[in-house]
Amino acid sequence: MKINDVVCPFCGCLCDDLEITVEHNRIVAVDNGCTLANAKFMSKEQLASPIRRTGEGWENISYDEAIQYTVDMLLDADRPLLYGWSGTHGEAQCIGVHVSELVGGIIDSTTSVCHGPSILAIQEVGHPGCTLGRVKNRADVVIYWGCNPLEAHPRHMSRYTTYADGYFLQNAFRERKVIVVDVRETETARVADEFIRIKEGGDYAVLSALRAIVRGKGDVVPESVAGVSRSQLERIVTLCKDAKFGAIFFGLGLTMTRGKYKNVRNAIELVDELSRHTKFTITPMRGHWNVYGSNEVFTWMTGYPYAIDFCRGIAFYNPGETSAIDLLARKECDACLIIGSDPGAHFPRGCVEHLAEIPTVVIDPVPTMTTALADVQIPVAVSGIDADGTAYRMDGVPIRVRKVIEPTLPNDREVLKSIHAKMKEAKGQ
Ligand code: SF4
Structure with missing residues (x-):
């Protein structure tokens, strides 16, 4: 017996398009799931x-x-x-x-x-979020900050961002720009259009520099911020301001590094600044x-x-x-x-x-x-x-x-x- 539209209970993506084959009350095959989903559905260790x-x-x-x-x-x-x-x-x-x-x-x-620090930040400055469906159909700039979805949320990019079709995008894959901000070159960074490598603990400074450039105060930003050149930061800001709809996703690389909830607060305030020019949203990459x-x-x-x-x-x-x-x-x-x-x-x-x-x-x-x-x-x-x-x-x-x-x-x-x-x-x- 095949069961369609099954929800995967593994990561925060909760993909709801799995196809499970059941024989004699046992799962014998899982289609559409990633390797994490397969391991969970096929586990026999109970x-x-x-x-x-x-x-x-x-x-x-x-x-x-x-x-x-x-x-x-x-x-x-x-x-x-x-x-x-x-x-x-x-x-x-x-x-x-x-x-x-x-x-x-x-x-x-x-x-x-x-994501405790994310909640503390949201309690202070609010949460300009949206549904993943909205990101999929509208976002032409996607930023992954301090997270590595290709390994932690394997279908996030194929269902909602990089590789997904968008209702309001003619050719989503080509139109969409993906930016990764991280301290090391992850799997996700390798497939991004732009990779910003920052020094460990430098998130707050980089977010502050981006906010200053968005505000038109780029002249106060030094030549290099936490290992990132001012010219790269200016390029990113231009990309974000030119977007029709931008989405930031962030993980523990932002919430659990130096600055913790202040990092998230700064990221939310960057979204606020960008939304004076275009439409931007921010979403935590929840794990469980x-x-x-x-x-x-x-x-x-x-x-x-x-x-x-x-x-x-x-x-x-x-x-x-x-x-x-x-x-x-x-x-x-x-x-x-x-x-x-x-x-x-x-x-x-x-x-x-x-x-x-x-x-x-x-x-x-x-x-x-x-x-x-x-x-x-x-x-x-x-x-x-x-x-x-x-x-x-x-x-x-x-x-x-x-x-x-x-x-x-x-x-x-x-x-x-x-x-x-x-x-x-x-x-x-
Ligand atoms: S990305 Fe993989 S593990 Fe996460 S919900 Fe989807 S199928 Fe399950």
Whole structure:
């Protein structure tokens, strides 16, 4: 059986044109997907039942035992952290907020280690964004700043920019100019029309120089800014001002380098300057397929997008204090529930060591680096494969993620619902 228009639950592009072939409730072929999508849909590493660490290794336990362990762990903790959420659907994120509130814990998503600074900047100066469809059909200048879509979002350029047809462009491939700004020549830089190589940590200075040139104050810009010549900057500004519609996409090369949220704020203000001459927009390249959804769900439920602390009985938000890495580095939390992310693979060593010391439960379909730190892992159905739900694309468009095979395991939503129900019962609510 072939299933068309399947949504890929891997990266923030949420491509919705995959064709999946299913035989006897097993996926046997994936068409239209990139290599990352193929690996995800064809993965056979799913755990069959919950596991618990013993002295020598692991033992299989029932879902009831695993859920009861999680309930007891969260209720016994003084400062529980519920982390991850970017690799699960919105309905599960919603229950996660309820669980955090009930135990007075902290809920944080992977945002705090990726585009958290983008959100801080947007809170200060707003977000002149648009949909990816608008970029595809209108943009004749596209800038990738501090990101490498050919490797991290493999179909971004073919679906929305460089190689995509545009409704309002006669010959999109020839008309469109692609500019890459990065500290090294990436795969994406090699296919760009113009590559600006900047010195590490020089983003803020280059953005400021571009803004000055757009404003007609180019004479204050020195001959070279962070390794980029003034003549190249002037050429880029001319290209941008001559565009009918320009789009900037930026990644962690901008948000997580020196300057952090100030870089993003400066980029947004550059878009503002350019929009006095033409139309320009800016969009963060979100990584996990539903990290944007975690920000949406947390915001409409608590008022804050990530790093939310309920220990005062109300939602409190102070990234840098209430974000997962800071809590773990201070050894403040005494239990952790991890879902839809793999901090064992990405967090700094001190944080990972603390995770290994405290009771930790992982809800994830497959063994990950975080499994090595956990006491219990609860396998679940995979959203977009054998579980359905709602996700938000990197441009903020909500998309329904369907299941393509029948599940043999409960999904995130069902497991969290059981945990929440048992907690309420224990608290007599
Ligand atoms: S680009 Fe991202 S969403 Fe699209 S198929 Fe590849 S991994 Fe999936």
